[in-house]
Amino acid sequence: MDEKRNIIRIDGYEKVTGRAKYCGDLYFDRMLYGKILRSKYAHAKILNINYEKALEIKGVHGVVTSWDVPGEKTIGAIRFDHFPFATDKALYSGDGIAAVACESEEICDRALEAINVEYEELPAIFDMFEAMKKESPIIKEEFDSNILTHYPLRKGNVEQGFKSSDLILEREFNTQFVEHAYIETEAVIAVPGEAKDCYEIYGSIQCPHSTRKGVARTMGVPLKNIRIIQANMGGAFGGKDDSMTILAVRACVLAKKTNRPVKVVYSREESIIDTYKRHPYNLKYKIGVSKDGKIQAMKVLMYADSGAYLSMTPFVTWRSVVQATGPYEVENVETDIYGIATNNPYTGAFRGFGSPQIIYAQESLMDEVAEKLGMDGVELRRINGYKQGSTTASCQKLEGHKVSLMEAMDKVIEKSDYFNKKEEFKIYNAKSERFKKGIGLSCSFRGCSLGAEGTDATGAIVSVQADGSIYILAGLAENGQGLKTTFSKIAADVFGIDVSNCSYLPQDTGFIADGGPTVASRSTLMGGSAVKLGAEIVRDRIKDSVKKTLEASSLDDIVFENGKVINIKNKKEIEFKKACEIAYFDGKNITAYGWYKAPDVYWDEEIGQGPAYFTYVYGSQIAELTVDTWTGKIFVDNAYAAHDVGNAINYTGTLGQIYGGVVQGMGYGLFEEVDVQDGFIKNTNLDEYFIPTVKDFGNIYPIVIENPDKYGPSGGKSLGEPTIELMSSAINNAVSNAMGKRFYKIPIDLETIVTGKQLKRKQKRGSEA
Amino acid sequence: MIIHIKFKVNGVDYDIKTENNKRLLDVLRDDLRLTGTKEGCGIGECGACTIIMDGEAVNSCMVLAGRANNTEIMTVEGLEKDGELSTLQDNFVKMGAVQCGFCTPGMLMSAKALLMKNPDPTVEEIKEAIAGNLCRCTGYTQIVEAIKKTGEENR
Amino acid sequence: MKYFDYFSFDTLGETLEFLKKQKHFVKIISGGTDLIIEFRKNSPKLENIDKVLDISRLRVLKVIEEDNDYVYIGPSCTHTEIVKNDIINKYFPALVEACLSIGCLQTRNQGTIGGNIVNSSPSADTVPALVSYNAELELLKDENIERIFKVKDFIKGPYKNELAKDEMLYCIRIPKDNTEDRLHVFEKLGRRNALSITRISVCANALLEDGKIKKITIVPGAVLPRFKNMKIAEDFLTGKKPQKEVLREASELVAKEVFDEVGERWSTPYKKPVLEKMAFVALCKMFKIEII
Ligand SMILES: Cc1cc2nc3c(=O)[nH]c(=O)nc-3n(C[C@H](O)[C@H](O)[C@H](O)COP(=O)(O)OP(=O)(O)OC[C@H]3O[C@@H](n4cnc5c(N)ncnc54)[C@H](O)[C@@H]3O)c2cc1C
């Protein structure tokens, strides 16, 4: 590894000493604790809420319900359809009915028990297909059907395509509800401000500006009255967005009622019951290929369970529609995706954002097609895979960046010794009765940033101090992914200094403009660019001030390197520090605001055509595993992951993103499923929701590919999400390779391997019997 | 019911009165304001609350306050000496073992407990020692490497 | 968290005295790794309990000793302490394996063998090992009144056992019975490789004489409401040479005996074939027969 690029995480010190304050670690004077009462039914009318008894308990300071929400009753990033406090109706089992503020969490528990809610249970729908039936009742009154969204995509003529195919394959896949399972549960503290109707909100909030909008709207105050201050985030993975707005509203209403700071920290059970999940998908693929392996047509029909609220369903499903046919050139495509309302827990943003589901299905399908054609999956991918200048399903020509799909595949194949392993395993499997070994590959392309989903712009403040140290404040948030370090590195590089000179300030809506959400792996690309622009503005101002000292005839002769500012013509140089001091005493403004707006993209919603994203990343992963066919247990011995990251600005961090994403991907493919039975979640803690431990896989080999992108800062682009989207299909393909048998549903659990299907359980803790 | 506990935390003697049905985790966080120790599940499944009690790594969410009487406890706050990071902490920072950092205190305490008994552990021994510490961010690899390197530096 | 008062005494005498006085409303706590979860859930099992009695500091409950016939294990020994103990390693290696398979290091450092037994979960990992070694429990009421049960009789069903309200588990004693000459195995299957409640386990030990099985015990875990020996398979194997096909047949008998008793459940289509395979794997491992 290139030592110079092994930069040290700038927030590492506080995190290894226990000094880093997460929201739950903050205490305020006169602070109360809050807790939420949730619905007893998955769908019910709320007839009456009686909390007189709760108020009689010593230490209870306030009880609030929907009535106490002073402004609008709803929030929502896309549509205002989500009630932080159920108003008239509860739509899923996690809906909040009331909240209490008390002197301790214990008292909160007792207060909640003392609240009496009268419900009228309503017929509930837990199945998407049931929900779509004409005779089914409409779950959400503000929509005219249970189909909340529909995105089509049409290209060419699929019927024609199927006619000219030699092989047509139709397969149906299903994916599950998945929990983010960040180790820090959701936490917020709402503090009444000094000025009237003003509130400060601290929290593990992924998108502070979105939360501010929701809180201001429900509190009925202007945006400026609400200040959201992000505490250190104990992981988010997309999961601390609207769920945190809901929580912030609840805490804020309690703070208003009691006029005291109120802290609400969800227990793990509450976290799992209350907040959104990854969308379960039902996917029906029909593919036509000619004998030589050229894909002629693809027809894809997908349904996503949105649960009780819309949340991010439109954006998530939109990404699915853009990428549904995978990184392959297909002339004739017909894709439809529907987002369906049910009374299940709601679903929303989760690392991958609509891609893990489709990649699982479509990459599993590719292997099966190849098998039917008598070729290796790799060969089929080589024939159809995107190359420079290829055209996507939405007729976007891939140009202006390096289309590195083949490079990613070649590298991962070489590193894993894919073809030799396949042969070796054949021999091994023929001899082995119990254990079967397999190897499987998958690959993907992914649109960077928000794409035509939304307005894509963000800002950053770079503030150089007179002594050469630097503050950075950006509109995007550190969620653990290392953004503080990456952004600091980008600024430091502009000034030719070491990152340790930079300090990244916590995100605070009071000080920085709304830079859009920290989602869609857009932080490096977008935020990094804004930081770079800001830093460059300041750099040019410093140049101007030191021109005389360095006797430079042109500003272009001045460079910033190794902590020095140098005139390359006459070799005259001064310390960077000194240069800052000169600029400072020169009366220059050495603080600047960088603002970056993404290049324009466009989408025609009618036919699903257009340049969806301004640039793409490519990746390929391989899983090599052993199946214990006797018990059904699968162990991934080795995983290989090749990703084009543009430029690995923070190399250690880049590896960390790959390792982390791959392991989450293994969980997705093998262990994880939120077990929702009749709208209620059965596995509400980490004893029954299984995320991988360190002993559940062998080795991971990351391969970092760098083809700098003209849009990214120093060429860097997305990484966080591509790493999680490939492993489940690589595993599925490896399992098929091992067992000569295909599976169409994840997770591939013990029962699936042994009996061919998942077995539904009604289980109690400690007794799986 | 109020109980009286005397114990040593990070070398400092404490003599406190607290509610008897608190967990040691609550005593550390709420009473002593040593908030480095985290809660991730409350049922012994995540290891975020790991501390070292009389030389052994234990989950402080599974220990009643009264049980801590007359014990000697070490938390993440006790790792740094005279303003200098320990080698273990330093390696965590340098080798990418920290992302969001929420599992980190527990992870460090499990690693510390291992290194106290076994100064230069193998990869397998490291995995066994941190198998009860869930991390959702890092995929564990760099954590194992950081502990391994610390061991090698102990040689 | 359920509200309770906390008590802890320095001597066994005081502890028993207290227990006797309180009768129904007290719950003994040892490592707490099962009980604290119940408290947190405010479990209905704890309905009338408002006191906990912490026995973890009683030194007498933490000893491991042997005499000519028995090994004596204090119930407050943690799984880690058992794993590290030489006597246990010498006589009962399958118990060591069982303890090692529990949860994670933190759980093993805190959880105790006594707690594992008295909690009486069908998936308690030490229990099949203890049953396979024919272990017995000494229950104490006050310092003189002692009842003795075999572990397999003590546990009456899932989370149900013979312990009286004012009684405590005082000692686990295991007959030596030539165990150091036997072969031993504990095989566990969980969904993950750590932090995993047992789906199925098989514990066994056997004594060979002239290449033939002289004595064998096989006890599965997490498949039956009560723990018991697989009599049919044991009888079948006794006197035979441990060859692959014989072991395969014995494994079928194990699965048959279990599922004849429990009948068909949601998990049977999985558990039945897998128990059979697990038994086969365990037996082969014990007799050092390689399978791949
Ligand atoms: C993360 C995690 C993972 C786990 N994994 C496993 C596993 O893989 N396998 C497994 O078998 N178990 C597992 N367990 C369960 C648990 O750790 C064990 O059952 C442990 O041995 C219980 O011991 P304890 O001392 O903690 O019990 P406690 O919680 O203290 O007590 C359990 C019960 O025993 C009673 N009791 C304890 N000692 C006595 C005594 N001397 N006399 C009378 N009554 C007594 C208590 O009153 C209580 O009813 C796990 C638990 C956790 C939290």
Ligand code: FES
């Ligand atoms: S909080 Fe203690 S183990 Fe999770």
Ligand code: FES
């Ligand atoms: S670093 Fe985030 S959970 Fe481990």
